[in-house]
Amino acid sequence: MKRITIDPITRLEGHGKIEIFLDDEGNVDNAYLQIPELRGFEQFSVGRPAEEMPRITNRICGVCPEAHHMAGTKALDALFQVEPPSVVKKIRELFYSAFYCTDHTVHFYALGAPDFIIGPEGPPAERNILGVIHKVGVDIGKQVIACRKRNHEVIQWLGGRGIHPVAGLPGGWSVAVTEEMRKEIEVFARQNIDFALFSLQLFEDVVLGNQAYVDLILSDTFAHSTYYMGTVDENNHINFYDGKIRVTDPEGKEFVKYDAKDYTQHIAEHVEPWSYLKFPYLKGVGWKGFTDGMDSGIYCATPLSRLNAADGMATPQAQEFFEKFYETLGSKKTNGRYAPVHARLATHWARLIELLYAAERMLELATDPEITDPKVRTPITTTPKEGVGSVEAPRGTLTHHYQTDEKGILTKVNLVVGTTNNNAPITMSIKKAAQGLITKGTEVREGILNTIEMAFRNYDPCMSCATHSLPGQMPLEVIIRDTNGEVLDRLSQFIE
Amino acid sequence: MKTLVVGLGNPILTDDGVGVKAAFEIEAQLSEEERQSIAITEASVGGLRLMELMIGYERVILIDAIQHTNGYKHPTGTIFTLSADDLRNISPTQHSASAHDTSLITALEMAKRIGMPIPREISIYAVEVENILEFNDQPTPAVAAAIPKVTAMVLEELRLSPKSSG
Numbered sequence: 001m002k003r004i005t006i007d008p009i010t011r012l013e014g015h016g017k018i019e020i021f022l023d024d025e026g027n028v029d030n031a032y033l034q035i036p037e038l039r040g041f042e043q044f045s046v047g048r049p050a051e052e053m054p055r056i057t058n059r060i061c062g063v064c065p066e067a068h069h070m071a072g073t074k075a076l077d078a079l080f081q082v083e084p085p086s087v088v089k090k091i092r093e094l095f096y097s098a099f100y101c102t103d104h105t106v107h108f109y110a111l112g113a114p115d116f117i118i119g120p121e122g123p124p125a126e127r128n129i130l131g132v133i134h135k136v137g138v139d140i141g142k143q144v145i146a147c148r149k150r151n152h153e154v155i156q157w158l159g160g161r162g163i164h165p166v167a168g169l170p171g172g173w174s175v176a177v178t179e180e181m182r183k184e185i186e187v188f189a190r191q192n193i194d195f196a197l198f199s200l201q202l203f204e205d206v207v208l209g210n211q212a213y214v215d216l217i218l219s220d221t222f223a224h225s226t227y228y229m230g231t232v233d234e235n236n237h238i239n240f241y242d243g244k245i246r247v248t249d250p251e252g253k254e255f256v257k258y259d260a261k262d263y264t265q266h267i268a269e270h271v272e273p274w275s276y277l278k279f280p281y282l283k284g285v286g287w288k289g290f291t292d293g294m295d296s297g298i299y300c301a302t303p304l305s306r307l308n309a310a311d312g313m314a315t316p317q318a319q320e321f322f323e324k325f326y327e328t329l330g331s332k333k334t335n336g337r338y339a340p341v342h343a344r345l346a347t348h349w350a351r352l353i354e355l356l357y358a359a360e361r362m363l364e365l366a367t368d369p370e371i372t373d374p375k376v377r378t379p380i381t382t383t384p385k386e387g388v389g390s391v392e393a394p395r396g397t398l399t400h401h402y403q404t405d406e407k408g409i410l411t412k413v414n415l416v417v418g419t420t421n422n423n424a425p426i427t428m429s430i431k432k433a434a435q436g437l438i439t440k441g442t443e444v445r446e447g448i449l450n451t452i453e454m455a456f457r458n459y460d461p462c463m464s465c466a467t468h469s470l471p472g473q474m475p476l477e478v479i480i481r482d483t484n485g486e487v488l489d490r491l492s493q494f495i496e
Numbered sequence: 497m498k499t500l501v502v503g504l505g506n507p508i509l510t511d512d513g514v515g516v517k518a519a520f521e522i523e524a525q526l527s528e529e530e531r532q533s534i535a536i537t538e539a540s541v542g543g544l545r546l547m548e549l550m551i552g553y554e555r556v557i558l559i560d561a562i563q564h565t566n567g568y569k570h571p572t573g574t575i576f577t578l579s580a581d582d583l584r585n586i587s588p589t590q591h592s593a594s595a596h597d598t599s600l601i602t603a604l605e606m607a608k609r610i611g612m613p614i615p616r617e618i619s620i621y622a623v624e625v626e627n628i629l630e631f632n633d634q635p636t637p638a639v640a641a642a643i644p645k646v647t648a649m650v651l652e653e654l655r656l657s658p659k660s661s662g
Contacts, residue, residue: 044631059508110598141610163539
């Protein structure tokens with residue numbers, strides 16, 4: 001048996017490794033994504049006041065501190081049984097929409113788009129945001145940076161800090177929106193809408209206008225027929241900040257809809273000896289191994305899954321693109337619902353539709369007459385015990401669960417982070433891509449590595465390659481070993 | 497010269513927070529006058545977001561944790577001084593494989609390409625670390641011992657006449 005390791009050498013949050021095991025024939029037997037466990041978070045948290053959690057958890061990872069801050073803040077609302085004023089929910093959602101605009105933008109332009117604009121087989125030195133600028137023009141680079149800048153300003157105003165926000169309080173938010181702020185945010189939101197529409201047009205021109213890419217997106221190599229999870233509002237439209245968690249089955253029917261606090265009734269975690277990271281699955285279906293279909297409890301929680309789990313988008317222009325998405329990808333409508341799209345690479349398109357929704361929602365909130373209401377706190381009158389809060393992180397449903405003593409000191413903490421939801425689907429996607437690309441006698445080349453990476457990159461996993469580490473990159477190494485562990489061949493990209 | 501010092505890392509992940517702790521220490525030791533031209537910040541970000549923090553400063557000093565993975569073991573607490581060019585050499589400079597962002601070097605190249613004012617001088621202080629997998633707000637002893645040293649080195653650089661202050 002041979003073993004191929006795709007090893008991102010950098011450390012920390014991002015230190016993941018792909019191992020591919022070949023059978024005696026040289027075909028792919030199994031493939032695993034391994035992520036080292038960050039240990040001791042619960043021990044670190046227990047004994048601290050619960051209200052510190054939104055500020056502590058936003059340190060877990062440098063990629064989505066805003067999502068942790070928000071899930072933590074909502075968990076505190078539940079813990080202290082306090083309903084925030086309506087304006088607070090709107091300010092939080094406004095802040096969160098700005099965060100989505102930056103996060104989805106960077107994923108598309110730095111990671112998703114290069115595969116299509118430069119091509120999956122393109123030289124790695126060009127397959128990045130610089131290559132995109134080179135092909136599409138300097139103006140696109142300026143637009144990406146401008147989009148991030150204006151939304152980071154909103155995050156800083158509303159979050160109290162630029163990078164690790166601090167504004168969330170149980171039952172409140174420590175920043176009220178002034179009229180001056182509101183006016184600027186309104187301008188920014190309109191610019192975000194224009195930018196999202198531009199990005200969708202770019203996707204249409206570059207990707208949908210190229211039959212080879214459409215074929216790639218729709219190819220069986222990148223398809224899995226799983227259950228889909230997403231948070232929806234009362235109309236079953238996507239909402240990133242609040243709602244019920246809805247799961248639909250591989251044929252598109254609603255399987256279950258529940259409140260975040262009931263997550264343990266619906267989600268269980270499977271453990272594999274080779275991975276620290278657990279594999280969540282639907283209790284109501286059961287764990288059947290790394291396989292898809294109606295009988296397997298594996299679900300996916302991504303932009304694609306949110307579209308699949310919803311009946312539509314809550315804003316008009318995003319809704320138009322929602323319909324276009326399903327019509328273009330050949331999905332039929334039954335009983336008012338489109339059949340799910342299982343093509344994982346379509347996640348990149350879904351992400352841009354979500355970008356447009358976030359921008360439109362930001363405008364709605366920025367022009368809401370209530371948004372400048374200065375009453376941003378509901379007093380706490382109860383004794384805390386237990387609370388669950390969840391939001392849609394850009395890369396999947398994020399759940400925080402805290403238990404405390406009567407003084408609000410933490411006794412138990414559980415987090416189900418976005419990427420964990422997708423652990424099983426990512427594993428399946430890597431295996432399927434590897435099986436499609438590596439067969440007996442294949443010489444493993446860079447293009448193959450990149451295509452396998454594409455299989456997991458579309459999930460935007462938050463084992464984000466040590467965003468702040470040196471050298472701050474994710475070099476890849478493939479090691480092919482025989483059954484005794486002897487290295488037969490070594491192929492690396494960008495390793496010192 | 498308008499200068500930014502960034503302590504990088506996660507302050508609650510044992511040794512990973514070495515840069516953040518050193519940055520706070522540096523801030524405490526600066527005089528009122530020095531604070532007029534030197535900004536100190538901490539961040540656990542990289543790539544585009546780190547580049548964006550640097551815009552508008554003439555000189556940037558980064559302090560971070562490093563773990564060599566090329567098989568040659570450096571003693572924990574060893575302090576390395578690197579330039580942006582060094583980073584370019586040890587780093588896969590133009591690779592898009594990062595899971596959610598791009599490298600600092602690529603981000604800086606991009607800023608240059610689109611005409612943003614990137615710093616003229618970037619220097620990096622990197623401390624070899626041991627434990628970056630466990631949540632703890634205290635670093636291991638060898639890394640803790642390196643904090644006053646790296647603090648002194650950065651202060652010395654800040655207080656020397658800038659090389660290219662023309």
